[in-house]
Amino acid sequence: xxxxxxxxxxxxxLLALVYQRLALRFGIIDVPNGRSSHxxxxxxxxxILFPFAVIxxxxxxxxxxxxxxxxxxxxxxxxLLDDMYSISRKLRFGVQALGLTxxxxxxxxxxxxSMIMIPFLYFVGLGIMNAINFxxxxxxxTGIYGLVFMGSVLAINQYMxxxxxxxxxYLIISLVVFLIFNMRKKAIMFAGDIGSISLAYMMIYFLxxxxxxxxxxxxxxxxxxxxxxxxxxxxxxxxxxENPAIPHRTHLYQFxxxxxxxxxxxxxxxxxxxxxxxxxxxxxxxxxxxxxTLGVIVLLATIAVYxxxxxxxxxxxxxx
Numbered sequence: 001x002x003x004x005x006x007x008x009x010x011x012x013x014l015l016a017l018v019y020q021r022l023a024l025r026f027g028i029i030d031v032p033n034g035r036s037s038h039x040x041x042x043x044x045x046x047x048i049l050f051p052f053a054v055i056x057x058x059x060x061x062x063x064x065x066x067x068x069x070x071x072x073x074x075x076x077x078x079x080l081l082d083d084m085y086s087i088s089r090k091l092r093f094g095v096q097a098l099g100l101t102x103x104x105x106x107x108x109x110x111x112x113x114s115m116i117m118i119p120f121l122y123f124v125g126l127g128i129m130n131a132i133n134f135x136x137x138x139x140x141x142t143g144i145y146g147l148v149f150m151g152s153v154l155a156i157n158q159y160m161x162x163x164x165x166x167x168x169x170y171l172i173i174s175l176v177v178f179l180i181f182n183m184r185k186k187a188i189m190f191a192g193d194i195g196s197i198s199l200a201y202m203m204i205y206f207l208x209x210x211x212x213x214x215x216x217x218x219x220x221x222x223x224x225x226x227x228x229x230x231x232x233x234x235x236x237x238x239x240x241x242e243n244p245a246i247p248h249r250t251h252l253y254q255f256x257x258x259x260x261x262x263x264x265x266x267x268x269x270x271x272x273x274x275x276x277x278x279x280x281x282x283x284x285x286x287x288x289x290x291x292x293t294l295g296v297i298v299l300l301a302t303i304a305v306y307x308x309x310x311x312x313x314x315x316x317x318x319x320x
């Protein structure tokens with residue numbers, strides 16, 4: 001088993017090196033602009049490792065969950081094209097919805113959920129997918145946050161075995177390889193749309209699988225740190241009558257890096273450690289799900305603390 005994972009690691013490392021060369025040759029480069037948190041042109045699309053990890057797992061484990069794999073292939077393809085060219089937002093949104101449909105079908109969601117609940121699950125899924133798409137803004141944050149999520153799911157699977165453990169391990173390996181190139185002061189590669197969207201797709205897949213097994217909404221707290229940052233920032237932008245679809249630098253982690261001049265990797269680690277703390281004390285240590293009351297208290301308290309940190313920073317740099 002260990003040898004198998006070592007081989008997967010080496011294959012993905014080789015794939016990353018090959019992709020880096022190809023990206024440089026064909027100009028798949030993220031050139032910094034006024035909204036960027038980096039200063040040098042950097043290869044985009046290094047997150048191609050994530051869908052390939054899923055495909056390698058599918059081939060190694062008797063072609064299980066084919067519909068889910070087809071979904072990530074569709075999503076990864078349109079996202080890679082978007083990294084290379086400018087793809088219509090409607091087309092990307094449509095393919096993402098198609099990919100989610102394949103994931104939901106693979107999990108048997110349409111037979112287990114009411115017609116009222118299904119549109120809500122699409123709304124949440126697409127929301128998570130596009131929120132995480134904005135995460136690839138500072139070095140290390142996508143990989144570390146993904147690693148915390150997958151590691152937590154792996155730990156939870158020990159007392160609530162509802163996930164494919166081997167699939168989680170393949171994704172963890174791909175995240176480790178990606179971090180070799182991304183978790184640096186000067187990143188060699190960014191995840192790109194193909195990485196962030198594919199990673200979000202797998203997070204949604206596991207969360208949906210978990211929800212179908214427990215029918216418990218508190219599973220969403222597995223994404224509470226970045227989720228609160230995304231939700232509050234989106235609300236602020238809507239109140240300011242800004243276009244939420246346009247890239248920006250108004251997330252808390254972006255303020256900390258760009259305005260407060262904190263180190264990229266330090267902030268990425270901070271977000272990862274905070275999220276793991278939530279996961280550990282809410283799910284892993286008690287080996288159970290938090291109550292609805294505790295879930296609401298944790299959510300509201302996190303939003304309050306977040307605002308207490310972010311609003312003074314915004315006021316400080318707005319007046320300077």
